[in-house]
Amino acid sequence: MKFRDYLIRRSLQIIPTLVGLSILIFYITRVMPGDPIRLYLGLEATEEQVEYYRKLFGLDKPLYIQYLDYWVNLFTGKATLVSLYTGRSVVVDIVSYLPTTLELIIVSMIFSSIVGIALGVICAIYRNKFIDNILRVTAIAGVSFPRFWIGLILQLIIGYYLGILPIAGHYTPSRTITGFVLLDSLITGDIASFFECMKYMILPVITLSFSPIAQIMRIVRASVIEEISKPYVATLRAHGFPENLLYYKYLLRQALVVAITIIGMLFGFFVYGGFEVEIVFGWPGLAWYTVQTALYKDFNGLVAAVMVIGIIMVVVNYVVDVVYSYLDPRIRIKMMEAK
DSSP, rough: OEEEEEEHHHTTTTTHHHHHHHHHHHHHHHSSSSHHHHHHHHHTTTTTHHHHHHHTTTSSSOHHHHHHHHHHHHHHHTTTTTTTSSSSSSSHHHHHHHHHOOOOOHHHHHHHHHHHHHHHHHHHHTTTSSHHHHHHHHHHHHHHHHHHHHHHHIIIIIIISOOSSSSSSSOOOOOOOOSHHHHHHHTTTHHHHHHHHHHHHHHHHHHHHHHHHHHHHHHHHHHHHHHTTTTHHHHHHHHTHHHHHHIIIIHHHHHHHHHHHHOOOOOOOOHHHHHHHHHHTOSSSHHHHHHHHHHHTOHHHHHHHHHHHHHHHHHHHHHHHHHHHHHHHHHHHHHHHHO
């Protein structure tokens, strides 16, 4: 199977996936208990007002007509497609909240990769020794403990008792360009705002990265130990090859390949893990916005937010599959056999 054919077939699979997701989430929001119009207008609204806004938002139409109108209004930017939670256009809301979540995910992935690779190599070098045993126990704890519990403990100890870092919230520089606060601070040359943004980001990043660090560390450790046992390593050592150069030139390179692979697979964890982290730390990102729209039965905002998250997940999985299939043609052959 040629790579071009695989690429076309894999691309076509995205369309039914997104259509199915849109239908599912749209239907779920419509069958949720409660009346969104009454929540929007308040308890003192009259029946005439409720009916007026029900017609304004198109809720008096059949469900399939509402589905078609929703996407037409979204892509044409109609004013009727507003969030019942914020009162703004859902497009404006998504553009406002998405960069905050993406920045948290990107920083967490970078932090997880650096720390996880470093600890994995250390465990492999000192395997079955005291430091290896301590780190492995910590890794098991990192995979086992819930994220919200880790976040609360960090807030209590570091934020409340020690007062080192802010407990919750998010810092926004005076000038914003892209919506990514760290990047905007560097672009505008506002170094003070950059470090202030980092102060608010440290605890959420550690909380979100705790489990991925543990998983990366364990996989890197096993990979490096397997690499150490290969004949070429014994040959290099027999010829007096420097031990430090052996680890950093050969074994660390293998660890980086393994880490990149697992990071691509863990991206979904960072996305859905952000829901707990953003709620615990009051982080105003897309996950926080999604939860709030669900609580307010804001179907316009909820459908848009879930679809954006779904698109991100599908695109990332697509990119990972394409990269894997390009590097390893056996994946394409197995897919062809499965068909």
